[in-house]
Amino acid sequence: MVLLLLVDLDPGLTALRPLGGFFVLRTSDAPARPLPTLAETYGGGTSDVYVDSMTFRVRKVGAALRAPETRVAASVAQQGLAARLWSVALGCAVRYGTLPDLDPEILRWDPDAGAPDDLWLTEVRPAPGDLAETVLEGHLRPLTDLVRTRYGIAEGLLWGNVASALAGSARLLEQWARTRGRSEEAERxxxxxxxxxxHPLLAGTGTLTGTAFRRRSCCLYYRVPGGGVCGDCCFARPPRSSPRAASG
Structure with missing residues (x-):
C-alpha cells in the first residue's frame, strides 16, 4: 500500500493549478450541462446527456485520430483517462501529502471534451490516504474491466496503458518540481x-529507470495514420506484422 498523511485540503485544490491543465481538477463552477459520474461510466449506465459515456468517448477519439479499428480508439481513450486520474491523484499526494475523496460517485467526466480529459469533483473532502486503493482499485480496475470486456483488448495491454499513464504523469510532475528547486517534491x-x-496490478508491465519507463506492451497508437510508436513503446519502430501482434 502507498499510505499518505492527512493534511488540510483547500476547496479549490489550488496547489494543482501551477502544475498546468493536465493536473488541474475542477471543483467549482458547475458544468453547463449534466455530466456523467465515473461510477456511471464504469457501470455502463446513463446520464441526462450521454446514453453511454465510454462509447461516446471512444467514438470521439476514433474520429479525431481516424483510427482504423475501434479497439485502437478504445485503447487511446482508456490511457487518456487513466493519465488524468493519475495526474490529479499524484499532484495532490505530492503537493498536499494527501488525497481528496475521489469516489467515482462524486467525480464527473466530460466525454465530449478535448484532451486532456475534463474531470470535475463535486465535493472536496479528505479521504483515507491509500493511493493505490483510491486510483487503481477505485477507478482503473473497473475502467480496465469495462474496456477489456466491451472492446476485446488484451488485459496486459490495458494494464500497460495504466502503467504508461502513471509514468508519464510522474515524469511531468517530477520535472516541474526539479525545475523549481523543489527537490523534496521531486523525490516524493x-x-x-x-x-x-x-503493485500486483502493474508489476511486470515495464521497467522504470530514473524517470524513463519502457513498457512491455504496445497501446496500438502506431495503427493510427501517421501515429508511429510512443516514447515508451516496446517497439523501436512500428511493427509490420499482424495488427494483433501488439495486443498482448
Missing part, C-alpha cells in the same frame, strides 16, 4: 511512482 514523486509500479 519518484518514490510514489516506483512503489505504485510494484
Amino acid at each position: 514523486t519518484r518514490a510514489l511512482t516506483a512503489r505504485l509500479l510494484g
Whole structure:
C-alpha cells in the first residue's frame, strides 16, 4: 500500500493549478450541462446527456485520430483517462501529502471534451490516504474491466496503458518540481511512482529507470495514420506484422 498523511485540503485544490491543465481538477463552477459520474461510466449506465459515456468517448477519439479499428480508439481513450486520474491523484499526494475523496460517485467526466480529459469533483473532502486503493482499485480496475470486456483488448495491454499513464504523469510532475528547486517534491514523486509500479496490478508491465519507463506492451497508437510508436513503446519502430501482434 502507498499510505499518505492527512493534511488540510483547500476547496479549490489550488496547489494543482501551477502544475498546468493536465493536473488541474475542477471543483467549482458547475458544468453547463449534466455530466456523467465515473461510477456511471464504469457501470455502463446513463446520464441526462450521454446514453453511454465510454462509447461516446471512444467514438470521439476514433474520429479525431481516424483510427482504423475501434479497439485502437478504445485503447487511446482508456490511457487518456487513466493519465488524468493519475495526474490529479499524484499532484495532490505530492503537493498536499494527501488525497481528496475521489469516489467515482462524486467525480464527473466530460466525454465530449478535448484532451486532456475534463474531470470535475463535486465535493472536496479528505479521504483515507491509500493511493493505490483510491486510483487503481477505485477507478482503473473497473475502467480496465469495462474496456477489456466491451472492446476485446488484451488485459496486459490495458494494464500497460495504466502503467504508461502513471509514468508519464510522474515524469511531468517530477520535472516541474526539479525545475523549481523543489527537490523534496521531486523525490516524493519518484518514490510514489516506483512503489505504485510494484503493485500486483502493474508489476511486470515495464521497467522504470530514473524517470524513463519502457513498457512491455504496445497501446496500438502506431495503427493510427501517421501515429508511429510512443516514447515508451516496446517497439523501436512500428511493427509490420499482424495488427494483433501488439495486443498482448
